[in-house]
Amino acid sequence: MSLHITHDARERIIHDAIQTFPDECCGFLYGTETGDDRLILEVQAVGNSKDGDKRRRFEIKALDYLRAERYAEANNLLLLGVYHSHPDHPSVPSEHDRVAAQPYFSYVIVSILAGKYNTIQSWRLNDASQFEEETISRSQFSN
Amino acid sequence: MATVIIPTPLRKFTGQKTKLEVEGSSVKEAIEDLALNFPDLKKHLIDDNGRLRTFVNIFVGDDDIRDLQNESTTLQDGSVISIIPAIAGGSH
Numbered sequence: 001m002s003l004h005i006t007h008d009a010r011e012r013i014i015h016d017a018i019q020t021f022p023d024e025c026c027g028f029l030y031g032t033e034t035g036d037d038r039l040i041l042e043v044q045a046v047g048n049s050k051d052g053d054k055r056r057r058f059e060i061k062a063l064d065y066l067r068a069e070r071y072a073e074a075n076n077l078l079l080l081g082v083y084h085s086h087p088d089h090p091s092v093p094s095e096h097d098r099v100a101a102q103p104y105f106s107y108v109i110v111s112i113l114a115g116k117y118n119t120i121q122s123w124r125l126n127d128a129s130q131f132e133e134e135t136i137s138r139s140q141f142s143n
Numbered sequence: 144m145a146t147v148i149i150p151t152p153l154r155k156f157t158g159q160k161t162k163l164e165v166e167g168s169s170v171k172e173a174i175e176d177l178a179l180n181f182p183d184l185k186k187h188l189i190d191d192n193g194r195l196r197t198f199v200n201i202f203v204g205d206d207d208i209r210d211l212q213n214e215s216t217t218l219q220d221g222s223v224i225s226i227i228p229a230i231a232g233g234s235h
């Protein structure tokens with residue numbers, strides 16, 4: 001179970017996380033899948049629609065989700081998951097992340113400490129609804 | 144007959160089908176028809192009391208059924224229903 005991310009997609013996620021600090025950022029991951037291995041080719045930032053403390057919570061509007069599914073279909077890509085940031089916290093899913101998580105999706109989390117990039121990790125729910133880490137590797141594609 | 148768009152995370156419960164035709168004159172009937180044909184999908188849509196789960200949003204076209212008549216929203220022939228999982232989380 002591994003997640004390949006193009007250099008460009010990875011940089012966009014990290015850039016969004018830094019720009020949105022001290023709030024949590026969020027967005028969608030699009031790509032292709034071969035067996036358990038996924039390739040993220042494109043990412044799309046969306047607004048954090050959480051009412052309340054955006055420093056420790058994120059939420060994506062239903063209409064933004066609907067548009068993301070339509071975008072994936074129109075561009076012959078799969079909607080493979082979402083990313084979000086943990087400002088001043090590790091890139092490890094919280095219990096809140098786990099309870100709200102969807103099956104199948106990859107959850108990429110970026111840790112930002114004091115406004116600077118720290119770590120990036122990806123997680124997927126197993127059949128027991130527990131997160132398992134999936135290895136992130138740089139794609140062989142150069143973009 | 145209406146069409147239901149299955150979101151990516153739930154396609155493993157529909158044999159990877161992305162669109163399904165369902166019977167029903169309301170959203171409630173359409174979801175029940177779907178749950179009947181795909182029992183593994185049911186627990187992700189309907190709670191133990193037979194109501195739509197809080198973490199699931201249903202749209203007909205571009206409209207949230209909460210802005211229409213909720214589960215009683217009527218369907219026309221050719222209506223497109225989208226199941227939208229709530230996406231949320233947070234650091235602690």
